Amino acid sequence: MEILLSNGLIVDGTGGPPTAGSILVRDRKIAAVIPAGAESPSLPAIDCRGFIVAPGFIDVHSHSDYEVIAGLPNKVLQGVTTEIVGNCSYSLFPMGDRANLSQLGSIYADTPDLAMTTAGDYFSALESVRPLLNVAALTGHSALRAYAMGMDRRPPSAAEHDQMERLLDRSLNDGSIGFSTGLNLMPCSFAEFPELVALCRVLKRHRAYYTTHMRDYKFRVVEAVREAIRLAEESGSPVQLSHVQVVGKKCWQHLDTILELVDAAAARGVDIGMDAYPYLAGTCSMVQLLPEWCQSGGLAGLLERLESPPLRDRIARETEEYMSNTWADIVVSRVGRFSAEALQGKSVEEIAQARGAVACETAVDLLREHAGVVDIISFNSREENLRKVLTHPLTSVCTDGHVGSGLNHPRTFGTYPTFLGRYVRDLGWMPLEEAIVKTSAQPARRFQLQGRGTIAAGNWADLVVFDAAAITTSSDYAKPDAPPEGIRLVMVNGEIVVQEGNLTGARPGVALRHTPSGAR
């Protein structure tokens, strides 16, 4: 099949200025980039006059592990053509005891039992449904650890460690692109440095990647960045710092220090990168706010401790002491056990006031009342910090998005229109050609996605056509799932998946299997 995307303004991902021209797509690939004025073949054409033609967006940090199997359109509608799933220590493989997994977070809670052991099983499931877009997959440390040793807060035995290494090695052989941690998420948080270095050394043999949701994004964020860099240096694996930000007003000043650490590491040859989503709030489980010791044994252990009044008081007090923002900044987005829509969208402060209670105690009570399943949207950052992170040359743009039950974060539906509309066009934080490096070329380069991320003859025809003047979204914290506006066309592997905001029915996505020389 041949098709011409004619007369667009091409932003090719190299960082160079936009150029007028047409793109010839043949057999799933870009056959030629034809400059304006040169003769074009007479073929069926899509007129792109007045619109930007860019390489499809690559979401380097996604939690759509199951959504890509279920075929949800929220990413491809934004112009995403490739997602890297399996982040923050959570992957759908190895899938062990459901009782353990379902407490890890909504990516498991909302997912049916798929009985997967390695990345090979995941890719088979993905290919059997023919995904909308391309998917690469990290192997999550929490999944490995829960599989090998449950929710215990202790170092692994030699046999348990061996099992984690073997499973990681098998997944990497099957084409997993690397290994992810979420070091303040249980049970990954129970891991100490030697366990992590040993697992990262497995990556080196496969020339695979380490991505890390770090140990802390608050008072100890500087230490956490040091730990991530040291891990890369001692294991020899590349490192990607996930969703870089500093949480809470009390800690905002640490951002400059961590960016200096990243620059210094890069200068001495550490293969380091960062990603960030263009929002000031994050989302996570309320459990993440609690001290790590009280999570030993998983949710069952936590709930047992919450039944003891002295322990409950201590947990509430230590949680309060470690708050870097306020309870008015923490909004309940999902509660697990009962239908509790009355709580959804309310801050912990508001809920506490209505109950005539103290906020930190209310937070702990909510967890107790809802079997430990309370998700929150936390207003964390400020625009000055967001600008410093997004404009940093080592930062790629990501969604960090997941479609769960309850109130979702708008990043899941509106990351790319928000980044390109609000921050690039309206606030002028960077030129469009630099923005497209961050959405497409840099993620592809970083994770060695062969033949993707730039517009060049011979590359896969992953493309997005959008109206730079109109790209936007009305998606917000109150109504997150509003669709993007201004995206005219999305093409994956040469097939049109989205036209004028609607799915065409094409499902041309593939599993991108990592090999030591790149993913293809």
Ligand SMILES: [Zn+2]
């Ligand atoms: Zn994370």
